[in-house]
Amino acid sequence: MDDHVITVLNNIGGFSFIALSAYLLLLSGEISFGQQAFFGIGAYASGMFTAMFGLSFWIALPLAMLVAGLAAAAVGALTLRLRGLYFAIATLAFAETIRLILVATTWQVDVDGEPVGPNGSEGLGNIRWGFDNEYAPVDFLWMIYGSLGIVLLLFFLMERSRLGSIVRTIGADRLLAETQGINVTRYKILVAGLAGALAAIGGAFYAHIQTTVYPENFDVMLGVHSLAYGLIGGLGTAVGPILGVLLDVGFLEAVEWIQGYRMIAFGGLVAVLLIFMPRGILDERRVHLLRLMLRGRRPDIHGAAGH
Amino acid sequence: MALLDINGIGRRFGAVEALDGIDLRVEEGEVFGLIGPNGSGKTTLFNVLTGVYPPSAGEILLDGRPIGGVPPERIARMGLARTFQNLRLIPHMSAFENIWLAQHRRPGMGLRDILAVGGRKERARRDEVETLLERTGLATRRDAFAGDLPLPDQRRLEIARALVRQPRLLLLDEPAGGMTPMETQEMATLIRAVAAPGRTLIVIEHKMDLISDICDRLCVLDFGRKIAEGPPGRVLSDPEVLDIYLGREADDNSGDDSGDD
Numbered sequence: 001m002d003d004h005v006i007t008v009l010n011n012i013g014g015f016s017f018i019a020l021s022a023y024l025l026l027l028s029g030e031i032s033f034g035q036q037a038f039f040g041i042g043a044y045a046s047g048m049f050t051a052m053f054g055l056s057f058w059i060a061l062p063l064a065m066l067v068a069g070l071a072a073a074a075v076g077a078l079t080l081r082l083r084g085l086y087f088a089i090a091t092l093a094f095a096e097t098i099r100l101i102l103v104a105t106t107w108q109v110d111v112d113g114e115p116v117g118p119n120g121s122e123g124l125g126n127i128r129w130g131f132d133n134e135y136a137p138v139d140f141l142w143m144i145y146g147s148l149g150i151v152l153l154l155f156f157l158m159e160r161s162r163l164g165s166i167v168r169t170i171g172a173d174r175l176l177a178e179t180q181g182i183n184v185t186r187y188k189i190l191v192a193g194l195a196g197a198l199a200a201i202g203g204a205f206y207a208h209i210q211t212t213v214y215p216e217n218f219d220v221m222l223g224v225h226s227l228a229y230g231l232i233g234g235l236g237t238a239v240g241p242i243l244g245v246l247l248d249v250g251f252l253e254a255v256e257w258i259q260g261y262r263m264i265a266f267g268g269l270v271a272v273l274l275i276f277m278p279r280g281i282l283d284e285r286r287v288h289l290l291r292l293m294l295r296g297r298r299p300d301i302h303g304a305a306g307h
Numbered sequence: 308m309a310l311l312d313i314n315g316i317g318r319r320f321g322a323v324e325a326l327d328g329i330d331l332r333v334e335e336g337e338v339f340g341l342i343g344p345n346g347s348g349k350t351t352l353f354n355v356l357t358g359v360y361p362p363s364a365g366e367i368l369l370d371g372r373p374i375g376g377v378p379p380e381r382i383a384r385m386g387l388a389r390t391f392q393n394l395r396l397i398p399h400m401s402a403f404e405n406i407w408l409a410q411h412r413r414p415g416m417g418l419r420d421i422l423a424v425g426g427r428k429e430r431a432r433r434d435e436v437e438t439l440l441e442r443t444g445l446a447t448r449r450d451a452f453a454g455d456l457p458l459p460d461q462r463r464l465e466i467a468r469a470l471v472r473q474p475r476l477l478l479l480d481e482p483a484g485g486m487t488p489m490e491t492q493e494m495a496t497l498i499r500a501v502a503a504p505g506r507t508l509i510v511i512e513h514k515m516d517l518i519s520d521i522c523d524r525l526c527v528l529d530f531g532r533k534i535a536e537g538p539p540g541r542v543l544s545d546p547e548v549l550d551i552y553l554g555r556e557a558d559d560n561s562g563d564d565s566g567d568d
Contacts, residue, residue: 157422157424160424161421161422161423161424162408162410162411162420162421162422162423163421163422165400165404165407165408165411166408166411166421168397168400168408169397169408172397172398172399172400173395173397175359175379175395176391176395176397177380178358178359178378178379178380178383179357179358179359179379179380179383179388179389180380180383180408180409180411180412180472181380181383181384181411181412181413181472182380182411182412183380184380279399283399284399284400284452285399285452288399288401288450288452292450297450
């Protein structure tokens with residue numbers, strides 16, 4: 001495979017994690033403009049663990065997920081009373097706070113005679129774990145898609161279990177969820193935490209492929225994109241947000257004649273899709289029909305049979 | 308001891324006394340009717356009973372345990388289930404899923420049951436949902452989206468979803484609202500079947516023939532106060548009730564579904 005293809009595929013994989021993160025929150029009825037914060041925390045934490053403290057990536061990754069997950073659960077707990085627009089603004093404010101803290105933070109240690117660590121707006125460099133262990137971009141490709149496969153499998157299991165329907169019920173009608181015995185507070189914090197950990201996976205891979213990350217990588221545009229991926233790809237299945245990433249990164253970024261107009265094309269795509277498919281391409285109805293067809297059941301979803 | 312014991316319940320919204328010193332006792336196995344003009348506080352009483360609003364005064368005992376001001380999810384787990392006058396189904400889920408999701412957190416269900424994707428217990432629970440679809444006449448609509456169902460089927464689905472929680476006390480908020488006389492009769496048959504195994508029901512309805520058909524006792528609310536209580540025959544011939552409730556009801560010709568709270 002040529003390097004450009006591998007880079008594009010790695011980007012698609014990496015962004016899929018933050019897209020799934022925003023998607024999980026969308027299922028629970030929350031619009032977050034702040035998932036880039038946990039992507040950034042994942043990138044910085046994992047990069048610091050490997051570059052400053054010499055940990056293996058495979059230990060740094062779960063640790064970074066834990067750090068981001070706990071931070072996200074804490075933010076989730078603090079913003080529990082906020083709904084809709086107010087929740088969205090709070091997540092955005094938090095993400096900007098994290099970015100500015102990274103700009104203001106300098107903490108370097110000496111590794112093999114070189115200062116390594118977060119250096120304000122100069123970013124966190126020397127994340128050499130991949131280089132030191134002779135990992136080529138194609139090796140990261142397998143790592144990313146292996147992890148993405150596991151995450152998708154967990155999403156499918158969640159959707160088959162009651163956990164999926166609990167999250168969707170909370171997203172559709174909070175009062176109904178409460179009258180069905182669901183402890184909404186507890187699930188909201190759980191979902192926020194899981195979404196934070198998910199975004200951190202993408203950030204960790206991003207940091208170790210780029211080898212240097214800057215606070216400006218985690219600005220609001222990343223959050224807006226990750227939110228848009230689920231909305232255009234569809235809220236009916238976890239494949240939806242990944243389809244959204246494919247459309248944006250795979251199609252718009254890879255097709256050369258769109259370059260320079262990419263944001264215009266993306267904005268137009270989002271606007272048109274949201275008008276004609278308000279819950280995305282793979283929305284609940286299309287996914288339901290597909291599932292019925294796969295099980296060989298007649299898709300009588302309009303209830304036309306009568307009793 | 309009564310299954311539900313309501314003592315002096317009040318609920319105030321700003322200057323409006325939506326419920327004002329309501330006393331009620333509902334015995335185990337009873338079908339209890341709740342009637343009154345729009346705005347008389349019927350749905351507010353349901354909302355207070357289910358924990359949607361805490362009462363501003365008084366005490367509610369469910370099976371001897373106080374539930375006034377307890378959060379809705381805890382009251383739901385104590386065996387109280389309800390349907391909604393303005394229907395709260397999840398439109399983009401199938402009829403099956405809408406019932407299935409309500410099995411969550413029934414007594415004895417733990418984390419393992421929430422994460423289960425198969426297994427003997429989960430299969431048994433799914434069979435139970437299928438049985439309920441049969442019993443409520445929704446078997447042919449199993450895979451239809453709740454939002455696509457005609458209104459009578461949506462009301463049946465709400466009842467099925469409440470029943471799957473195996474409630475000790477079931478609250479039905481206008482189960483025949485917006486239905487034709489024929490559909491109302493079918494609903495009466497369903498409610499009688501639901502009540503048959505000695506289940507306790509409180510039913511809000513505007514349709515007097517349905518109420519007198521299914522209820523053992525009923526109570527009339529007006530401006531948040533209880534104005535009459537007793538067997539349907541006696542209450543519905545009470546001159547004060549006829550004057551306050553039925554007289555006024557005749558003026559606006561019933562059928563007003565514009566909400567009760």
